[in-house]
Amino acid sequence: xxxxxxxxxxxxxxxxxxxxxxxxxxxxxxxxxxxxxxxxxxxxxxxxxxxxxxxxxxxxxxxxxxxxxxxxxxxxxxxxxxxxxxxxxxxxxxxxxxxxxxxxxxxxxxxxxxxxxxxxxxxxxxxxxxxxxxxxxxxxxxxxxxxxxxxxxxxxxxxxxxxxxxxxxxxxxxxxxxxxxxxxxxxxxxxxxxxxxxxxxxxxxxxxxxxxxxxxxxxxxxxxxxxxx
Amino acid sequence: xxxxxxxxxxxxxxxxxxxxxxxxxxxxxxxxxxxxxxxxxxxxxxxxxxxxxxxxxxxxxxxxxxxxxxxxxxxxxxxxxxxxxxxxxxxxxxxxxxxxxxxxxxxxxxxxxxxxxxxxxxxxxxxxxxxxxxxxxxxxxxxxxxxxxxxxxxxxxxxxxxxxxxxxxxxxxxxxxxxxxxxxxxxxxxxxxxxxxxxxxxxxxxxxxxxxxxxxxxxxx
Numbered sequence: 001x002x003x004x005x006x007x008x009x010x011x012x013x014x015x016x017x018x019x020x021x022x023x024x025x026x027x028x029x030x031x032x033x034x035x036x037x038x039x040x041x042x043x044x045x046x047x048x049x050x051x052x053x054x055x056x057x058x059x060x061x062x063x064x065x066x067x068x069x070x071x072x073x074x075x076x077x078x079x080x081x082x083x084x085x086x087x088x089x090x091x092x093x094x095x096x097x098x099x100x101x102x103x104x105x106x107x108x109x110x111x112x113x114x115x116x117x118x119x120x121x122x123x124x125x126x127x128x129x130x131x132x133x134x135x136x137x138x139x140x141x142x143x144x145x146x147x148x149x150x151x152x153x154x155x156x157x158x159x160x161x162x163x164x165x166x167x168x169x170x171x172x173x174x175x176x177x178x179x180x181x182x183x184x185x186x187x188x189x190x191x192x193x194x195x196x197x198x199x200x201x202x203x204x205x206x207x208x209x210x211x212x213x214x215x216x217x218x219x220x221x222x223x224x225x226x227x228x229x
Numbered sequence: 230x231x232x233x234x235x236x237x238x239x240x241x242x243x244x245x246x247x248x249x250x251x252x253x254x255x256x257x258x259x260x261x262x263x264x265x266x267x268x269x270x271x272x273x274x275x276x277x278x279x280x281x282x283x284x285x286x287x288x289x290x291x292x293x294x295x296x297x298x299x300x301x302x303x304x305x306x307x308x309x310x311x312x313x314x315x316x317x318x319x320x321x322x323x324x325x326x327x328x329x330x331x332x333x334x335x336x337x338x339x340x341x342x343x344x345x346x347x348x349x350x351x352x353x354x355x356x357x358x359x360x361x362x363x364x365x366x367x368x369x370x371x372x373x374x375x376x377x378x379x380x381x382x383x384x385x386x387x388x389x390x391x392x393x394x395x396x397x398x399x400x401x402x403x404x405x406x407x408x409x410x411x412x413x414x415x416x417x418x419x420x421x422x423x424x425x426x427x428x429x430x431x432x433x434x435x436x437x438x439x440x441x442x443x444x445x446x447x448x449x450x
Contacts, residue, residue, distance in 0.1 A: 036368060065247050066253075074253050081257035085264040092268035095275045157369055188368050 002128050010129060014136025021144040021197070022204045030107040031145060032193045037153040037162040037173075040222050041145030047104040048111065051136030053131050054086065055079045055114055056122040060130035063123055075118045083109050100167050113137065144200065151196050155187035284319065284331055286376075287358030293321035293328045295426035304332065309435045310337035311343070311428060320444060327352050327444045330436055333362075336428035340420040344374065345432045346428055350436035354394040359387055359429055364421075371421030386422065389413060390429050395415040395437055403430040 020026050034040040056080045058078050059066075066074050085104045090098040108114065117137055122130035158177030165171060186192040237245070272363075277298055283295060300320045306313050311334060318332040329351045336344040344364040349357035361375045372378040379385040389412060393403075404410025405422050415423040 065249070067249050070246055073250065075256050077253055081261050084261055088264045088268040088272070091275070092271035095271075132406055176370050185367070185369070 001059035003214055006129065007132065010132050011136045011139075014133065014140045015143070016140065016204075019140040019144060020137055021141055021148075022201045024028075024113075024114055024116070025201070027113040027141070028197075030104075030111055031148070031197070032190045034104065034107070035145050035149040035193055036156070036188050037159075038149035039161060039163040039167060039213070042142060043101055043167070044107065045142035045145050047101045048108050048113065048141055051083055051086065051105070051108050052114055052134030052138050054082050054134075055080040055118055056130040056134035057127050058082055058143070059118045059122040060073045060125060060127040061084075064204055071114075071123065072119070075115060075123075079114050079118065080109060083114075088198060105129075107200075113141070118169045121186055148193065148196055148200065152187045152192060155184045156192070157183055157188070249367050255312065281390070283347055283360065283362065284349075286360050287347055288321055288329055288331060292357075293311075293323050294324040295320070295325075297321055297331070302443055304443075307435065311337045311431075311432055318443060321349075329357055330440065330443055332432070332436075334428050334432040334435075335436055336424040338420075338424045338427070339366055339369050340366060340418070340424075341367065344421070344424055344428070346425065346432070348429060350433055350440075352434065354437055356390045356393050356429065356433060359390045359425075361387065361425070366421045367418070371418040373415055374421055375426050386413065386415070387425070393433075395433060400430075403427075 016023075018024055021028075021031060030044060034044045043208060055078060059075060062078070083105060087102070090102060090105070119135045125133070150160055153159055154176060157175040158179075158181035159175050161171070162173040164173060184192075187196070244391050274344045276301050280298060300322065302318045302320065303315050304312070304318050305315055310332070313335075316333045318328060318330060321328040329349050331347065331349045334346045334348055336346065342365050344366065345362045346359055347362050348359045350359050364372065364375065366372045366374065368378075368427045373380065373386050376385045376387055379387070398411070401409060402411040403426060405419060405426055407414065407419055408423065410426070412422065
């Protein structure tokens with residue numbers, strides 16, 4: 001089974017410490033392509049959570065049967081077969097959802113996150129832990145992509161939740177900047193995504209550096225002016 | 230390096246590994262084929278429904294009564310329509326009489342490559358409807374040719390083709406206003422509407438020239 005500490009470590013790694021997008025810097029190709037708005041980012045991440053949980057579970061369950069020398073082709077086989085099966089099942093049975101998520105599933109196959117987690121984690125850990133690892137790696141990706149998407153569309157179009165009508169037809173994107181906002185095309189194009197992602201990575205490193213500093217100093221009793229500096 | 234246990238020689242080891250890989254491939258290929266065969270009917274049904282939805286956008290369903298998706302002609306690559314692959318043309322009929330042709334066209338000269346269209350042309354040469362099915366135009370600038378991206382929800386740009394025909398609109402009017410025609414465009418992006426207008430014009434012309442032949446095709450059956 002899984003202990004509380006173990007669970008916390010897995011969750012912490014996925015969401016912050018080893019965040020796929022801003023710490024491991026993996027899977028940038030789909031990231032750049034779909035995060036033109038927050039909704040797309042969230043949808044891609046949801047599909048990724050599903051795929052990573054399933055492939056981590058499958059590989060972890062079969063890990064004792066997979067010879068070390070040929071593990072990579074076997075992993076690719078397992079991941080590719082499972083993703084395709086999920087894709088087919090979605091298409092046949094949950095067609096409405098498929099129309100929303102379906103275009104993202106083929107993108108995930110090209111995503112090296114899945115193979116990276118299978119190799120780095122599921123190959124060495126029991127099924128339950130591996131499933132959680134897959135889910136939390138996806139959750140880490142979810143908030144990162146949602147934030148990146150939200151920033152890009154706000155800068156680019158002045159709206160948030162663009163594309164929400166694809167998921168919930170009754171909802172409309174919200175205009176947050178004045179209607180006269182001229183738009184900033186760079187933010188919507190891939191180079192803009194690179195620049196903003198760079199800013200997010202810098203932000204994470206800064207947060208980590210600050211936390212490390214604080215731990216080292218064994219913080220003195222908080223001063224009244226804390227937070228103003 | 231003494232990686233392999235002693236009881237295995239190198240060829241035996243290789244054979245064992247190959248056998249394991251083969252077993253994995255067999256199992257997962259089986260799984261995949263099973264899933265494919267099991268989901269095939271449902272996927273085909275929803276694909277047909279998708280197509281009908283697209284057709285509904287360009288031609289109202291109450292104007293024809295035939296099984297449109299089965300009344301098709303395969304048209305060979307047609308340079309006039311910008312098509313470099315064989316595509317399927319659908320024929321709408323009411324009580325056996327021709328109503329409209331529905332076919333694909335490609336505008337090759339979009340701002341970012343090809344723009345694919347589906348267009349319905351009535352027997353009298355009138356455009357019944359046009360929709361963009363695929364494009365890579367700049368988000369927020371040229372992509373308004375797609376109804377979903379058009380900010381004008383009441384009268385999206387692409388709907389202005391409805392009702393136009395070669396008989397009622399002169400050749401020179403089939404152009405965006407900037408080029409001396411009568412078609413609107415939004416400021417800042419002229420290349421995209423220009424490409425679409427040109428493709429629609431060519432498609433209507435093609436339909437005019439090939440209508441008889443298209444409706445006659447396969448009639449002997």
